């Protein structure tokens with residue numbers, strides 16, 4: 762029997778430069794805050810294999826450049842066969858929140874349909890004292906765009922810089938939520954052949970490969 766194939770979920774992470782996209786993806790894949798980061802040029806990939814309901818799934822995070830000059834040549838590649846989008850803003854930087862409509866518009870221009878799950882992430886919640894974007898305002902925006910909102914800190918998921926708890930979502934839990942959503946959208950389905958008594962297990966993706974692309978499977 763051939764080894765079971767591993768599904769790959771491609772999730773792109775987008776938002777202004779400096780909001781913490783590299784740190785969030787690093788936190789999820791490496792389990793810690795990076796010692797230092799530099800502005801992303803083009804795109805970086807990070808992967809982590811997770812297990813949901815006994816199935817191993819490869820979560821592939823595309824950490825995209827926030828700076829326009831580092832995006833230009835790559836932007837077409839980001840949006841090919843995307844399974845989910847994570848929009849990130851920095852809770853201490855109102856301008857990064859005001860940029861969100863432009864990022865949503867960029868997705869629209871690259872033909873990302875409403876069927877592609879999106880979430881909104883407010884990062885740097887450890888710096889609550891310096892927050893410029895309130896949870897209420899962010900929640901209104903998320904509701905208006907039918908996205909769930911998560912507030913988090915890639916740096917310090919459990920506490921803030923005053924020594925107190927920051928009540929933020931854990932980065933791990935956020936990406937796992939997206940993976941669960943994707944898995945539930947594309948379950949394994951039982952298919953009964955028209956005749957004969959063999960029942961074959963087929964993955965939903967094989968039926969709509971046109972829209973999801975072959976790239977989400979690997980032997």
Ligand SMILES: Nc1nc2c(ncn2[C@@H]2O[C@H](COP(=O)(O)OP(=O)(O)OP(=O)(O)O)[C@@H](O)[C@H]2O)c(=O)[nH]1
Nearest residue numbers: 778779780781782783784798801827885914915916
């Ligand atoms: N306090 C705090 N700082 C953070 C957090 N996440 C990221 N940073 C800092 O924010 C700065 C930018 O982080 P990056 O992850 O490089 O930002 P980016 O969005 O990937 O930036 P580009 O690659 O230019 O698009 C770095 O100095 C990080 O240390 C956080 O949760 N809390």
